[in-house]
Amino acid sequence: MKLKTFVSVTTAMSLVASLVWTATPVRAGQDGDNGDRGVGDARGHDQDQDQDHDGGHHGRKPRVVMISLDGAKPDFIQKFIEEGVLPRDGGLARLSRRGAVALQNVTASPSLTAVSHIAIATGSTAVHNDIPSNTFEPIVGPISGSISGFAAPIGGYSENPLGPSPHPTAVPLWVQLRQQGKKVVTATWPGGDGADISINKTVVQPAQPTRITDFTVPFGAFGGIGAQGFSLSRGDFTADPSIVTALQAAGHFSFSPMLVTSAPIETFSCSAAATATCTNASTLDVKYSIRVAAIDTTNDRKVNYDTLVFFDANRGITAGPFHAPSTGPAYVKFGGENAPFFFEGSGAKVGAAYFVSALSPDLSVVRFARYGANYIPRNTPVLADVDDINNNIGFWRPQADFRIPERLSPGFTSFSDVEIETMFEDMVKTFVRYQANIGERAIKTHPDADLVMVYIEQPDGSEHHC
Ligand SMILES: [Ca+2]
Numbered sequence: 429m430k431l432k433t434f435v436s437v438t439t440a441m442s443l444v445a446s447l448v449w450t451a452t453p454v455r456a457g458q459d460g461d462n463g464d465r466g467v468g469d470a471r472g473h474d475q476d477q478d479q480d481h482d483g484g485h486h487g488r489k490p491r492v493v494m495i496s497l498d499g500a501k502p503d504f505i506q507k508f509i510e511e512g513v514l515p516r517d518g519g520l521a522r523l524s525r526r527g528a529v530a531l532q533n534v535t536a537s538p539s540l541t542a543v544s545h546i547a548i549a550t551g552s553t554a555v556h557n558d559i560p561s562n563t564f565e566p567i568v569g570p571i572s573g574s575i576s577g578f579a580a581p582i583g584g585y586s587e588n589p590l591g592p593s594p595h596p597t598a599v600p601l602w603v604q605l606r607q608q609g610k611k612v613v614t615a616t617w618p619g620g621d622g623a624d625i626s627i628n629k630t631v632v633q634p635a636q637p638t639r640i641t642d643f644t645v646p647f648g649a650f651g652g653i654g655a656q657g658f659s660l661s662r663g664d665f666t667a668d669p670s671i672v673t674a675l676q677a678a679g680h681f682s683f684s685p686m687l688v689t690s691a692p693i694e695t696f697s698c699s700a701a702a703t704a705t706c707t708n709a710s711t712l713d714v715k716y717s718i719r720v721a722a723i724d725t726t727n728d729r730k731v732n733y734d735t736l737v738f739f740d741a742n743r744g745i746t747a748g749p750f751h752a753p754s755t756g757p758a759y760v761k762f763g764g765e766n767a768p769f770f771f772e773g774s775g776a777k778v779g780a781a782y783f784v785s786a787l788s789p790d791l792s793v794v795r796f797a798r799y800g801a802n803y804i805p806r807n808t809p810v811l812a813d814v815d816d817i818n819n820n821i822g823f824w825r826p827q828a829d830f831r832i833p834e835r836l837s838p839g840f841t842s843f844s845d846v847e848i849e850t851m852f853e854d855m856v857k858t859f860v861r862y863q864a865n866i867g868e869r870a871i872k873t874h875p876d877a878d879l880v881m882v883y884i885e886q887p888d889g890s891e892h893h894c
Contacts, residue, residue: 490613490874490876490880491877491878492878493880494880494881494882495867495884496545496617496881496883497884497886498541498545498884498886498889499886499887499888499889499891500887502529502530504887505520536553536554538560538561540562541562541888542559542561542562542578542580543560543577546559546577546600546618546619547559549600549601549602549620550582550583550599550600552597552598556583556598557582558580558581558583558585558597559580562576562578563576563577564577564580566627568590568627568628569627569628570628575627578618578621579621581593581596581627582598582600583598583599584597584598585627585633586632590627590628590630591632592631596638600619601879602614602620602881603638605879606642610878610879611642611874611876611877611878612642612880612881613642613643613877613880613881614641614643614645614870615645615863615867615869615870615881615882616646616866616882616885617882618647620639620640620641620645621639621644621647621807622635622640622807622809622810623635623646624807635809636809640809640810641881642877643813643816643873643877644809644810644813645866645870646804646805647883648804648805648824648825649803649805650801651706651771651774651776651800651803652698652705652706652778653778653780654800654831655797655800655826655832656694656838656839657795657797657832657837657843658693658694658795658796658798658839659794659839659842660689660720660794660795661793662792665687665688665689665720665722665791666689666690667686667688668687671686671688671745674745675737678745678746678747678748678757680723680759681725683726683727684724684732686723687721688720689720691719692718692741693718693720694708694798695716696709697709697711697713697715697716698714698774699714699774699775699776700713700773701775702775702776702806704775704776705774705776705778705801705803706776706778706801714771714773714774716740717741717742718739718798719741720736720739720796721736721737721739722735722791723735723736725761730789731789731790732790733789734761734762734789735759735760736784736787736796737757737758737759737760738757738758738760738769739756739757739758740772745757752820752821753770753777753779753819753823754772755767755768755769755770755822758782760783762784764784765854765857765858766781766797766799766826767782767783768780768822768823768825769782769798770823771801774803776803776806777818777823778802778803778823779801779802779803779822779824780798780799780800780801780826781798781799781826782796782797782798782799783796783854785797785848785851795842795843797839797851801826802824802826802827804824816869817866821866821869824862825859825862826858826859827855827859827885828852828856828859829855832851833848852890856886856889859885859886860886863882863883863884867882870882
């Protein structure tokens with residue numbers, strides 16, 4: 429599975445590199461004009477100061493943009509730059525040449541995501557910040573229970589009486605900076621989630637002030653429906669003039685007779701309430717019934733279906749345009765990327781995506797996946813930020829899901845290893861792009877931030893499981 433890690437790393441690097449340089453276009457331009465100027469050059473810094481001295485905040489860039497590429501060891505990055513896998517003039521290569529590099533780091537132990545990122549955020553180890561693992565057992569909790577390191581009180585809590593600590597033993601950097609009038613933005617950074625943290629149903633750390641910044645985007649959560657593989661063949665499809673009409677009205681034509689699954693490939697339901705998500709069962713109030721149309725987009729006098737359209741038969745096919753988080757039907761070309769599919773009407777703003785991994789020109793073999801459903805937790809104190817992302821970047825995209833390559837999710841037993849591999853790369857690519865877009869959005873909407881902290885889950889998301 430080495431290749432997966434490899435691809436994940438490179439994908440993450442290229443996209444995040446573009447994010448870095450979007451954040452500092454002035455420096456990027458200078459770099460292009462003058463070439464590398466080495467570690468000691470401070471011209472970029474001077475320029476930032478000049479802008480401040482002019483008294484104008486117009487055009488001011490965030491002072492510090494911190495991007496964590498989870499699990500990306502520096503030697504990986506150097507190796508890939510040297511091999512040309514990462515562009516030699518790309519953002520990471522330039523930062524590597526011009527920036528400062530630590531020869532040796534002392535990693536937090538255990539070197540897990542929650543532990544490391546809370547350590548970075550607080551400047552303390554688990555002894556003080558009380559986050560010893562990604563999952564652990566709080567001593568006041570039941571012996572059978574556990575707590576997520578991402579949803580545990582930073583700096584401890586009071587055991588008796590159970591509640592917030594009157595004297596936390598560690599505090600995130602953003603708390604102190606904001607107390608001093610600085611502006612801090614966190615894009616999916618662990619601990620920056622706007623969540624009230626409870627143990628035994630008692631709040632032990634209210635969101636305010638510890639877990640809130642000036643723009644707080646919580647990391648996504650499971651939307652209640654796991655990934656699933658589907659295998660169909662020609663016999664599952666039939667002609668359906670009403671669907672042809674609807675698709676044509678939406679601007680989609682087929683050069684071979686358009687065919688549609690006669691039965692739904694899956695049904696599920698979601699809650700219209702923002703406090704609940706979705707389920708494979710039909711028990712919730714907003715129902716979905718997914719059918720699939722096959723289209724041949726090539727005018728080559730050959731019957732060679734190449735695109736599948738996934739739509740909710742309960743709502744029908746509408747032309748759009750669609751504004752995020754809405755997507756309308758998912759149009760997925762074989763050989764192309766997954767297409768996101770928003771569960772229209774879900775109160776928690778849940779969505780998934782479809783990906784076609786095998787498609788015979790005559791539909792004798794049709795295999796595709798519906799990735800797992802996710803959403804951004806609608807934590808009340810940061811709801812405006814959550815909706816800013818939902819409405820401008822889109823609902824939380826499917827993450828690289830180890831349950832597919834390990835075939836733990838249903839329906840994938842007949843899929844080839846190559847299909848599964850392609851699928852995993854597809855998930856990594858689109859999810860890293862989504863997280864990078866969130867980071868970019870955070871910077872664009874807060875150009876006067878003093879500190880922007882962006883967390884990117886890859887390549888760690890692949891390394892754990894592949
Ligand atoms: Ca054709």
